[in-house]
Amino acid sequence: MNKKLFFAASVLALSGLMAACGSDETSENTTQDTATETVQNENETATSEETAPEESTEAESADQEEATEEPAEESAEPAQENSVATEGTLTVSESQSYEFYLLPGYELTAEEPNKDVIFSSENDELFMRVETFKPEEADFAFANDSIQQTLKAANEGAELTELPAFEEAEFKSSAVYEIPTENGKVTGAVFEKEGLIVKLTIFDLTDAGVTEEFLNMGKTITAE
Structure with a gap:
C-alpha cells in the first residue's frame, strides 16, 4: 500500500514539473514572438518616417518646377512690342x-x-x-x-x-x-x-x- 502511494506521488510531482517546464517554454516563445513583432513594427515605423520626407521633397520639387515654368509663358508676348x-x-x-x-x-x-x-x-x-x-x-x-x-x-x-x-x-x-x-x-x-x-x-x-x-x-x- 505504501509503495502505491509513493508511486502516485512521484507521478504527480513529475507531471507538475513537466507542466511547469511547458509553461516556461510557452512564456519564452510568447515573449520572443512579442519582441519580434515589436522590432518589426519599429522597423516599419522608421521606414515610413524615412520615406515620407522623400515623397514630400519630390512633391515640393515638382511644385517649384511648375512655379518656375509658368512665368516664362506669361512674358513671351511683350518682347515683340515696339520698345x-x-x-x-x-x-x-x-x-x-x-x-x-x-x-x-x-x-x-x-x-x-x-x-x-x-x-x-x-x-x-x-x-x-x-x-x-x-x-x-x-x-x-x-x-x-x-x-x-x-x-x-x-x-x-x-x-x-x-x-x-x-x-x-x-x-x-x-x-x-x-x-x-x-x-x-x-x-x-x-x-x-x-x-x-x-x-x-x-x-x-x-x-x-x-x-x-x-x-x-x-x-x-x-x-x-
Whole structure:
C-alpha cells in the first residue's frame, strides 16, 4: 500500500514539473514572438518616417518646377512690342500735324514745308525724311508710287526690292522697299494709319545699320 502511494506521488510531482517546464517554454516563445513583432513594427515605423520626407521633397520639387515654368509663358508676348514707345520721348512736329517717339541720339528738324528730317546726332548722313498727308491730300496708292520713284532716283542702275509689309494690326495699308547705294542703302516705307498717310525715306550706311531704328520711330507716328 505504501509503495502505491509513493508511486502516485512521484507521478504527480513529475507531471507538475513537466507542466511547469511547458509553461516556461510557452512564456519564452510568447515573449520572443512579442519582441519580434515589436522590432518589426519599429522597423516599419522608421521606414515610413524615412520615406515620407522623400515623397514630400519630390512633391515640393515638382511644385517649384511648375512655379518656375509658368512665368516664362506669361512674358513671351511683350518682347515683340515696339520698345521705342518706352525708350523714346514723345515729340511733336512743328511743320506737320503729327507726333512720334524720338529715340535718344536722334534729332528732329524741319527740312522744308511738309517735310521733316530725323537724323543721327553723331552723323547727319544717317537720316530719315518724313512726309505726311491727310486723306483729302493724297491716298495710299499715290504715296506708294511716289516712294518707289524716290528710291529709283537714288540709284538708277540698281534694282528695287520689295520687303515685307508691316504686320501690326494698326496699319490699314503698308509697303516697304529697298535699293542699294554705293556706300549703303535707301529704304522707303509708306503706310496708312488712323486716317494719316505717311511716307518715310531712310538713308543708311553699310557700317552704321540704323534702318531698323528709323523704321521703329516712324511706326510710332500718329496724327496730332
